[in-house]
Amino acid sequence: VAETNFVCKSSGAVSIEQMLPYPNPMSDGGYFTFVITEDSDITITIYTLTGRKIKTIKQLNSLTGYNQISWDGKDDDGDEIANNTYFYKIKANQLSNNKITEKIGKLIILK
DSSP, rough: OOOOOOOOOOOSSSOEEEEESSSSSSOOEEEEEEEEEEEEEEEEEEOOOTOOEEEEEEEEEEOOOOEEEEEEBBBHHHBBOSSEEEEEEEEEEETTOOOEEEEEEEEOOOO
């Protein structure tokens, strides 16, 4: 009896699925959870409604599957952000071929 093992790899770009900030609304920070289909470097950027960037979070070498990235609710200067609605963008840069996928969502801060 012969046995053959093989691994199938997608040749397409990484996919970001089940993207969710938790809790939403947030008061003192929380988590961004998501599933990626390929190992990737992840960048989460948070913007005001007018498009001003207030926070960038990076996580290198995120593995395929479920991922969770914490955020303390502060901007890049270390200040707590105000009550408001914000946009966030999750960008996955696939490690195997540098293909990039981005998804955008809304986040509410309510203290």
